[in-house]
Amino acid sequence: MRVELRSLGKRFGKVVALRDVVLDLPAGGRTALIGPNGSGKSTLVRLLMGMLDGDGDVVVDGTAVGMDRRALAPKVAYVPQIAPRLAAPVRDVVRAAAGLRGRTFAQVAELAAALHLDLQGVARQPFRTLSGGQRQKVLAALALSSGAEFLLLDEPTASMDPRSRLEFFRLVEALPASTSVLLCSHRLDEIRRLVDRVVVLAEGVITWQGTADAWLQEHAEATIEVRTDSDVASAWLQARGFLPGATGWWNKALPVHERAHLLAEIGRNLNGQVRDLMARDSERVAPEATERGERS
């Protein structure tokens, strides 16, 4: 399913939330929508879902759809960042949502189990008494079992534990190639694993779009931490922009593409003077990575 956003705009009173957004989401495309809080990501998703009325057009497979998304709804599944705090039992919530798409409780339970949630075990519990992570797993299982052609994922793993997040990535990767994904996220590992394209929104306009690799290369950060007792090594590290930490640790954040070069340099210059060395990728998108950037 191909979705085109043509000059999409939205204002709330005097506040312009989105301005003249033009975006092509091809069938099978996996796109991340990133941007700081208030940049218009949620507004864009809600316009797409027909929950807001704005300017411009949403065109699905060549046909402009208005606010009535009845034709679109069966093809789209949505995982919200924050699950509603429904008092109804989990079983009823799942049956209602799955039933609307012709799915059964058992089909959802199977996917929930893959995300390490025993849906049958919590079926009688009020939905709101589940933990944030459990609620998110239920919603993820509902979306993944829906057979939708277009998945809208708004921070889908924000409350999940690491093991379940990896499983969620695996399930999304296993979706048919024709399934489109639009992911709103601040997490680098979601961007690395789930998408091939990045669109950056800032103050309601698209400021950058391109491949995920290009964006990660330019904006993803890594941190290198070095522990040393040597004054010479400490001076060398300080000269290269490392900041002192506790108990002899020095650390530096740098773009991912500079990481390998710096590690090699440390190996050459501090040989024998390093007690510990750690290099890790940042988990979240740095605010500067979305605030700067050139207009596409």
Place this chain on the structure above:
Amino acid sequence: MTLRREVAAVARLDLAEVLRSRWLVFCLCVHGALAATFVLVGLRESGIIGFTGMGRALMSWTHALLFLLPLLALSATGQVVNAARDDGTLELLLANPVSRTGWFVGTSLVRVLALVAPLLVAMPAMAIAGSLAFGQPVPWDFVWRGVAVSTSLLLCFVALGLCISTFVRNQAKALMLTILVWVAGVALIDFGLIGVMLQWELPPSAVFTLAMLNPVQCARLALLSAAQPELATFGPVGFFLANRVGADGLLAIGIGWPLLLGATAWAWSLAMFKRRDLV
């Protein structure tokens, strides 16, 4: 997916929500407590002064319900749409193949059911229980009249509550407005209005019109219309109307006007719900 299936799915989920939040049980308890109180009071009085107990008890009970039902209906519906908007329920459900009409109709049906079903159970049950316990004949005409009028009043205030929750996004403001609507409904009965008329010298025509526009007043007159029209019981507006349109006319107005007002408010709310931003 047909509208009927959408409505059924939304209604099932909302019913589970209502049952879990104990609304149905609460309404049944309130109706039951009122019923028990008035049966006992009515029958005791009938023993003392020789009045026909069940009719008096039912009359007193339904009179109390006229004040209570709008409050129950408004509090059960005055924050339905805005709360669903705030907590993400609308976003979750409408991301599925459910139309806005399907959601609104399904939710409305459940709220009506949650309020009307206990009434339909409690009112005849009270009459039968009173009759069995005290050997009094059941005034079935009055029971059905009470059921019809109370149901019509409930439907009216359910619609007004939904209307408030659709138009007022802020839940706290919506709550204040529901209380104001209830106070206006209770206060604008003709005895209160006569006081206003005397205090501020309002023209009688304005007072009569305001009183008759009030669905609570219409329902009250419809209930009282079973009795002999007396100025002391009916009040000036009711007495005037009872002599003009008769008991059947009062009953028709008492059922018809709240229904018409409710239907208009509901249709308007639905139209706005379909057009406005939902989050």
